Structure formats: structure tokens, C-alpha cells
Amino acid sequence: MVENNILLHARFKLNGVSYSKESLSKHASELEIKGKPFETRIGAFLLEWLNGSTKIDVKTSGSTGTPKTIAIQKKQMVNSAIATGTFFNLKEGDTALLCLSAEYIAGKMMLVRAMVLGLAIDTIDPSALPLALNSQTYDFCAMVPLQLQKVLQQLHQFKTLIVGGAPMLQSLLSVLKDSSTNVYATYGMTETVTHIALKQISGVKDQQSQILNDVFIALPNVTYTQDERNCLIIDAPNVADNLVVTNDVVELLSNTSFKWLGRFDNIINSGGVKLNPEIIEQKLSKIITTRFFVAGVADDRLGQRLILIVEGNQNAKALLQKLNAESTLSRFEFPKKVYTLPKFMETKTGKILRSANLRLIQK
Numbered sequence: 625m626v627e628n629n630i631l632l633h634a635r636f637k638l639n640g641v642s643y644s645k646e647s648l649s650k651h652a653s654e655l656e657i658k659g660k661p662f663e664t665r666i667g668a669f670l671l672e673w674l675n676g677s678t679k680i681d682v683k684t685s686g687s688t689g690t691p692k693t694i695a696i697q698k699k700q701m702v703n704s705a706i707a708t709g710t711f712f713n714l715k716e717g718d719t720a721l722l723c724l725s726a727e728y729i730a731g732k733m734m735l736v737r738a739m740v741l742g743l744a745i746d747t748i749d750p751s752a753l754p755l756a757l758n759s760q761t762y763d764f765c766a767m768v769p770l771q772l773q774k775v776l777q778q779l780h781q782f783k784t785l786i787v788g789g790a791p792m793l794q795s796l797l798s799v800l801k802d803s804s805t806n807v808y809a810t811y812g813m814t815e816t817v818t819h820i821a822l823k824q825i826s827g828v829k830d831q832q833s834q835i836l837n838d839v840f841i842a843l844p845n846v847t848y849t850q851d852e853r854n855c856l857i858i859d860a861p862n863v864a865d866n867l868v869v870t871n872d873v874v875e876l877l878s879n880t881s882f883k884w885l886g887r888f889d890n891i892i893n894s895g896g897v898k899l900n901p902e903i904i905e906q907k908l909s910k911i912i913t914t915r916f917f918v919a920g921v922a923d924d925r926l927g928q929r930l931i932l933i934v935e936g937n938q939n940a941k942a943l944l945q946k947l948n949a950e951s952t953l954s955r956f957e958f959p960k961k962v963y964t965l966p967k968f969m970e971t972k973t974g975k976i977l978r979s980a981n982l983r984l985i986q987k
Contacts, residue, residue: 630702631645631673631740632644632648632674633739633742634742635716635717635742635743635744636739636742636743636744636745637738637743637744637745638651638745638747639745639746639747640744640746645674648674649671649674651667651670652667652668652671652674653671654667655667655670656668656671660749662725662726662747662748663747665725666722666726666747669726669732670735673698673739678698678699679695679696679697679698680696680698680701681693681694681696682694682695682696682728682732683727683729683814684813684814691971694814694815696817697865700817700862700863700864701733701736701817702736703817703862703863704733704817704862704863705733705736705737705740705741706741707843707844707845707862708733708843709737709740709741710844711843712764712784714737714741714763715741716741717742717743718741718743718763719743719760719761719762719763720734720737720743720745720746720762720764720765721745721748721762721764721765721782722734722735722745722746722747723747723748723750723756723766723767723771724750724766724767724768725972727972728814728972728973729814729817729818730788731750733766733817733818734766746760746762750771753771753774757775757778757781759781761781761782761783762781763784764782764783765784765786766785766787766788766810767785767786767787768787768788768789768974769789769790769791769792769793769796769974770790770974771974772785772787772796772807776799779803779805780804780805783805783806784805784806784807785808786808786810786819786822787807787809787810787825788809788810788811788812788818788819789973789974790974790975790976791902793909793913794909794910797825800825800826801825801826801827802827803826803827804827805826806824806826807825808822808823808824809822809823809840810823811840811884813868815864816864817863820842820846820858820860820863821841821842821843821882822841823839823840823841839877839881839882839883840881840883840884841880841881842881843860845860845862846858846859846860846880847860847879848876848879848880848882849876849879850874850876851869853888854874854875854885855870855872855874855888856870856872856873856874856876856882857869857870858870871887871888871889872884872886873885873886873887873888873900884902885900885902886900886901886902887901890902890978892919892920892928893920893927893928894920894923894926894927894929894930894956895925895926895927895956896927897956899920899930901917901918901919901920904918904930904953904957907951907952907953908947908951908953910950910951911946911947911951912934912943914934915934915935915936915968916933916935917932917933917976917978917981918931918933918959919931919982921982921986929961930956930957930960931960931961931962931985932959932961932963933962933963933964933982933985934962934963934964934965935964935965935966935967936964937964937966938962938964940961940962940964941962943962944959944962963985965984968981969981
């Protein structure tokens with residue numbers, strides 16, 4: 625059983641209002657019934673958080689497979705919130721902004737951090753950024769890269785910002801490197817109650833080296849090993865009951881740091897040469913400023929051939945010529961063909977659905 629005083633800090637505020645457990649439950653019920661769509665999700669989660677159960681059902685995003693619902697212990701969510709608070713030195717009374725959907729773990733955990741650490745959190749419709757931001761400043765916030773792109777002119781309103789859910793384009797990373805805001809890329813998943821590793825993006829000495837190397841540092845009480853595929857295995861006893869075996873190929877630098885190389889299930893075997901899409905995409909991100917990804921499609925001669933899929937109105941022939949002139953790709957890494965899609969299919973959390981978009985260009 626999780627103690628009520630751990631579930632709800634006395635200094636917690638929601639949109640400027642302090643609540644007891646009883647008054648918050650009443651307010652959550654009102655949000656669930658009468659609120660806007662994003663508020664009904666907040667209300668539903670708050671009711672679940674306060675309902676006396678020791679677990680919460682959470683949806684996975686479905687970016688690497690069929691979305692599913694898993695049960696997470698509230699104590700693990702409390703532990704995750706405390707670890708984040710410790711890492712960023714968050715104090716009771718600090719301000720936070722929820723601009724993610726409370727339907728998924730990242731949004732839920734922003735509310736949990738506020739309730740456990742005693743933060744004053746404001747909530748806005750995720751789709752309203754940046755229009756919903758006024759002159760208010762915040763000590764802590766979590767966003768996805770697409771949201772961050774929209775608030776670059778207002779970045780100074782945030783002291784610390786964590787960004788996850790999808791890789792950031794090189795053009796965005798370049799803008800962030802000199803920012804006064806502390807920006808961190810996150811690594812984690814629903815099964816680990818959001819992030820269990822962080823990489824500082826802004827204000828880092830030898831910035832380019834750290835970005836390209838994707839060096840992530842573990843949160844407290846988290847260690848790493850690898851399996852025979854060189855995929856990351858996470859030992860995080862405070863937030864996961866068992867070892868978490870991932871499909872993320874990494875270079876393990878120590879038992880608390882790693883270089884992320886890509887997804888094992890995305891590896892392309894072209895003529896016997898194994899190609900890592902994420903490494904190729906990292907090189908291409910210096911040239912392509914819109915969203916894109918590379919993938920392998922069936923080929924009678926090679927087994928799989930490498931292709932490039934770009935979002936937006938692009939001239940495929942001109943782009944190939946530009947890549948040929950400017951890129952550092954090896955001959956094996958050079959796309960055999962470029963496809964364009966007006967708008968990528970994505971999850972509700974903004975992650976590109978590679979398989980779904982690949983099917984669109986194969987129709």
C-alpha cells in the first residue's frame with residue numbers, strides 16, 4: 625500500500641489551486657465529466673491515482689509495435705518522480721507545465737512529479753502550443769521535439785526542459801546548444817516509468833561530440849548490461865520488477881552510460897551488409913531539415929535495398945543530387961531511391977510510425 629501523504633504532497637498545486645485528497649478527487653471528477661478533451665484525461669488519471677489501488681494501467685505508444693496496456697505500481701511511479709526530482713534538484717513550490725497528454729506515461733508522470741514533489745503545475749492543451757503560453761516562467765517541463773520546435777522563441781521561459789519520444793533533428797540541436805535553458809534528451813519507455821537515462825543537450829562542452837555519440841547517463845539506482853545482440857538490458861529495481869531487455873543497440877561505455885546506436889528491429893541487411901538506419905539518419909540530419917527516415921524494402925538481388933522517405937513537398941531527384949554532393953555516406957549507406965509523403969503517420973505522442981509510412985509508399 626502506498627501512503628496517501630506520499631501520493632499527494634501538501635504543497636501540490638494544480639493551475640494555482642491547492643487541494644486535499646478529497647477536494648482533488650472532487651475536482652478530478654468534474655474535469656472528467658465537464659472538461660475539455662485534454663482535461664478529461666487529466667481528471668481520469670487523477671481519480672485513478674487517488675483510488676486506493678496500488679497499480680495503474682498505462683498505454684504504450686505503439687511506435688515499435690501494437691499498442692498495449694500494462695500495469696505499473698504506483699510506488700514505482702513515486703520512485704521515478706523522486707529520482708527525477710533528485711537529478712534536477714526540484715524543490716517543493718517549484719513550477720511545472722504539463723503540455724503532454726495525460727493518456728500516456730509521459731504526461732501522467734508530469735502530474736505524479738508535481739503531486740509527489742509538491743510542485744505547482746499548470747496544464748494546457750498539448751495542441752495549443754505555443755499560443756497557450758503567456759509570460760509565465762516554469763522551473764520544469766517535458767515536451768516532444770515537435771513541441772519544442774514551436775516554442776524556441778519562448779524557450780527562455782523554461783529553466784529545465786526534458787525532451788523525449790522521438791529523435792531531434794540536427795537543425796534543432798544546433799539551435800539548442802547555446803540556450804540558457806537546461807535541455808536534456810531522455811531515454812526510457814513505459815516499462816521503465818519514462819526516462820532512466822538523460823543526455824544534456826544545451827550548454828555542453830564539446831557539444832557536437834556528445835550529440836553524435838548519443839551518450840546517455842543513468843539516473844540513480846539504474847545500471848546497464850548488454851545481450852548477445854548488443855541490445856541494452858536495464859536493471860532499475862526501483863521502477864521495474866524485472867530486468868528490461870530492449871531492442872536498442874548500444875555501445876556500452878560503463879554500467880551507467882551508453883551510446884545509443886539504433887533499433888535492432890530496424891537493421892537493414894543489404895547484400896550481406898548490415899546497415900543501421902539511425903546512424904545513417906544521423907549523418908543525413910546535417911543536410912535534410914524536415915522529418916525523414918530510411919528503411920529497407922525487399923529486393924531480388926540485395927535482399928533489401930535502402931530507401932529514404934521524406935516528409936513534405938520535396939524534389940526527390942534534387943535531394944539525391946544534394947546528398948551525393950554534400951553527405952558523408954558510404955556507398956552502402958547511400959539511398960537507392962527517395963520517396964516523399966505530404967504528412968507522416970505518427971502515434972498520438974508524435975512518434976513516426978515507420979512501418980505504416982513504409983506501407984503508404986509501397987501501395
